[in-house]
Amino acid sequence: MSLSTKDLISIRDLSSDDLELILETASGFKDVLGRDIKKVPALRGRTTVNMFYEPSTRTRTSFELAAKRLSTDVISISVSTSSVVKGETLEDTARTVEALGADFIVIRHSCSGTAHFLARHMRASVINAGDGTNEHPTQALLDLFTIREKRGSISGATVAIVGDILHSRVAKSDIYGLLNLGAHVRLIGPPTLVPSCMKDLGVTVHYSMEEGLRDADIVMMLRIQTERQGKGFFPSTVEYFKNWGLTDARLAHAKKDALVMHPGPMNRGTEIASAVADGPRSVILDQVTNGLAVRMAVLYLLSGTGQ
Amino acid sequence: MMVTIKNGHLIDPSQGIDCLCDIIIENGKISGIQQLEPKDKGHSARDKVRGGKGETVIDAEGRLVIPGLIDMHVHLREPGFEYKETIQTGTAAAARGGVTSVCCMPNTSPVNDNAVTTAFILARTRETASCDVFPIGAITKGQKGEELAEMGIMREAGCIAFSDDGRPVMDSLLMRRALEYSKILDVPVIAHCEDLTLAAGGVMNEGLLSVTMGLRGIPPQAEEIMIGRDIALAELTGGRLHIAHVSTKGSVELLRQAKQRGIARVTAETCPHYFHITEEEVRGYNTNAKVNPPLRTRQDVEAIREGLRDGTIDVIATDHAPHHADEKRSEFDNAPSGISGLETLIGLSMKLVDDGVLNLSGLIEKMTAAPARILGLKDKGCLRPGSDADLVILGTKNEYTVNPEGFVSKGKNSPFAGWLLHRAPAVTIAQGRIYRWD
Known part of the structure; x- marks a missing residue:
């Protein structure tokens, strides 16, 4: 029982069997997280190093906790405390970390392809915790896990992903994973943030919320990075919310039991109304809990100890 | 110093030349081009043994010669x-x-x-x-x-x-x-x-x-x-x-x-x-x-x-x-x-x-x-008498594999590693100076 890859770099590297295996394994770990003693000795003696070159609270905390729950030793390096400020290259930092005995390197970086770059040069298992605007595979895995948990199956579900698709690594990983497992994917947002060429991936592109949300089973909202405002992608956050913000009225176009997801952190009133975010269909906090289980599963399966 | 390139297939688009030629170089300049009739070929090939004192003869038979x-x-x-x-x-x-x-x-x-x-x-x-x-x-x-x-x-x-x-x-x-x-x-x-x-x-x-x-x-x-x-x-x-x-x-x-x-x-x-x-x-x-x-x-x-x-x-x-x-x-x-x-x-x-x-x-x-x-480089890019003796004798059509690590340039950054190419330069002459690789 292990993955076909040394690293977790891209959702596209995973077969549907790999995806099923991760989700199945995560399910077991979720049970563990419900116990009084939430820790298992599965990876005792292993070392996990989180290398975060971009600010992150939830993903870093989630990886740290997942590694601890599996009894690995964990070190987190953030950009301000590392040698990066002394001019060390990423590769040298990673090699140093590897020489200290890291078994897992979890990397978050603002440049797309950084995880690929490290994986090529490292013996340790590299886990992509978000590279630029490319991918964020563990976020997609926890989204898939959440959909399966709440809905039973992913195949055949209609999933609307709303927001800044162009710059969203979450959206890209979600698209690949959802398509692999047989979901229908719709992308919704302003034309400046939803490249029409993405149709070629096998998704549909919509500029109208009403059209894109119609009879959807899942609505995945993306964070609108406020720094995009003023770069000409949309005139203002007010106009953005007016056109693409998720309100109760808009949500009424989706199926009655549609789930509302968000990878966080949310901008309330920019992409999502508080009433929806805190409403009965929101599974946003379940996503956070599931993230822990999924990341435990990924570490466990990449360790090869399941073999 | 005199250099003669014998029996090469010269292609010089500036003069519309595309035939067998002998090329004579003196003091870093082209001093003469002698077009060879096909029947002259054997005769010319024998000529090369007569390379005189201070004369370098390069046999380019079967090779392309270009500016x-x-x-x-x-x-x-x-x-x-x-x-x-x-x-x-x-x-x-x-x-x-x-x-x-x-x-x-x-x-x-x-x-x-x-x-x-x-x-x-x-x-x-x-x-x-x-x-x-x-x-x-x-x-x-x-x-x-x-x-x-x-x-x-x-x-x-x-x-x-x-x-x-x-x-x-x-x-x-x-x-x-x-x-x-x-x-x-x-x-x-x-x-x-x-x-x-x-x-x-x-x-x-x-x-x-x-x-x-x-x-x-x-x-x-x-x-x-x-x-x-x-x-x-x-x-x-x-x-x-x-x-x-x-x-x-x-x-x-x-x-x-x-x-x-x-x-x-x-x-x-x-x-x-x-x-x-x-x-x-x-x-x-x-x-x-x-x-x-x-x-x-x-x-x-x-x-x-x-x-x-x-x-x-x-x-x-x-x-x-x-x-x-x-x-x-x-x-x-x-x-x-x-x-x-x-x-x-x-x-x-x-x-x-x-x-x-x-x-x-x-x-x-x-x-x-x-x-x-x-x-506006008048003495370059052509092999007219009087122009600079800059020319290349190309190698055979035998394929070779591109290996950037072997580049003379300090820059090894090429996306063509592993490509099969042919006709690598065998001899380059730059203002009469001869560089040979074959």
């Missing part, structure tokens, strides 16, 4: 970036690649925007180079796009063209002035066409691949808008415009239309990577395929080839851009753009003949007579 190539787009990196390349290593790489005239771009440190730097480059050339170097001066001071550099003084110092290569002159009025002013110098202004506002810091071609790789894309229109502008400015001013490294289908169409209108004095070049490979090379975040303008699509490659075939694109140049391995071994966003191209120029270009895009003479023309004409 030394002129590469009008090279980054030699000296002064300032000697860790990437020097005039010595760059010209040695040129000679290895059959290039005997190197035109070097001004983006050195300091920028070649003044006669002192031009003189330095020419002095280093005399001291260290394996072939001729012709500096290209900056259009604007510091390549900043703000005010004209002293083009006239640099022209006197030896610059043969002007360009802000790598940094387009975004200010249309300043570009107009450059094209206007350069008329008194009778030199081309070489334009790196890229609308920086539209390119917006992109690092590869824009399309589904850039979106799915999470890399910022540069649409082909960033190049085409500026080519359109510069053609319009050339028509307005009557200045001589040369478009560097054409990479898109739309650019070829704009150039074709401009040439048909016949108003603008416009010429254009492309590079081997734009007629062979596409954005697909970038997959896996391959920094050796990061180049500016970026590699485009199959459709663009086909259009570039058609532009070469029908004469819309006049010249093949390398845009030889050597970088240190450490620089390319980094995050894709942070790696510098460029391909080390001097040593694959002939082999990659010869594939156009194999593919039926150009005949041999048409191909050689684009690397010899055409750049000589554009740059």
Whole structure:
């Protein structure tokens, strides 16, 4: 029982069997997280190093906790405390970390392809915790896990992903994973943030919320990075919310039991109304809990100890 | 000193020669070309034993002999970036690649925007180079796009063209002035066409691949808008415009239309990577395929080839851009753009003949007579009696494998590793100096 890859770099590297295996394994770990003693000795003696070159609270905390729950030793390096400020290259930092005995390197970086770059040069298992605007595979895995948990199956579900698709690594990983497992994917947002060429991936592109949300089973909202405002992608956050913000009225176009997801952190009133975010269909906090289980599963399966 | 090249198949498009010849070189100049009747061949072959005292005889039987190539787009990196390349290593790489005239771009440190730097480059050339170097001066001071550099003084110092290569002159009025002013110098202004506002810091071609790789894309229109502008400015001013490294289908169409209108004095070049490979090379975040303008699509490659075939694109140049391995071994966003191209120029270009895009003479023309004409290099790119003894004897059609680690250039950054090419230069003669590799 292990993955076909040394690293977790891209959702596209995973077969549907790999995806099923991760989700199945995560399910077991979720049970563990419900116990009084939430820790298992599965990876005792292993070392996990989180290398975060971009600010992150939830993903870093989630990886740290997942590694601890599996009894690995964990070190987190953030950009301000590392040698990066002394001019060390990423590769040298990673090699140093590897020489200290890291078994897992979890990397978050603002440049797309950084995880690929490290994986090529490292013996340790590299886990992509978000590279630029490319991918964020563990976020997609926890989204898939959440959909399966709440809905039973992913195949055949209609999933609307709303927001800044162009710059969203979450959206890209979600698209690949959802398509692999047989979901229908719709992308919704302003034309400046939803490249029409993405149709070629096998998704549909919509500029109208009403059209894109119609009879959807899942609505995945993306964070609108406020720094995009003023770069000409949309005139203002007010106009953005007016056109693409998720309100109760808009949500009424989706199926009655549609789930509302968000990878966080949310901008309330920019992409999502508080009433929806805190409403009965929101599974946003379940996503956070599931993230822990999924990341435990990924570490466990990449360790090869399941073999 | 006298050198005779016997029995070679000489192709010199400038004179329409495409036949068996003996070539005689004296004191670094071509002194005679003797066309051989097929029946003379045996006789001539026996002649070679009669090489007299002080005479070198090179047997080129069964080999192609062509004028030394002129590469009008090279980054030699000296002064300032000697860790990437020097005039010595760059010209040695040129000679290895059959290039005997190197035109070097001004983006050195300091920028070649003044006669002192031009003189330095020419002095280093005399001291260290394996072939001729012709500096290209900056259009604007510091390549900043703000005010004209002293083009006239640099022209006197030896610059043969002007360009802000790598940094387009975004200010249309300043570009107009450059094209206007350069008329008194009778030199081309070489334009790196890229609308920086539209390119917006992109690092590869824009399309589904850039979106799915999470890399910022540069649409082909960033190049085409500026080519359109510069053609319009050339028509307005009557200045001589040369478009560097054409990479898109739309650019070829704009150039074709401009040439048909016949108003603008416009010429254009492309590079081997734009007629062979596409954005697909970038997959896996391959920094050796990061180049500016970026590699485009199959459709663009086909259009570039058609532009070469029908004469819309006049010249093949390398845009030889050597970088240190450490620089390319980094995050894709942070790696510098460029391909080390001097040593694959002939082999990659010869594939156009194999593919039926150009005949041999048409191909050689684009690397010899055409750049000589554009740059006004009278003694280069041809093998007329009296011209410089710059020539290349090409090797056989036996294939060899491209191995960038074996490049003479310090820059090993090539996306063509492992390609099978043929006709590597066997002998290069630069102003009478002989370099042999066979």
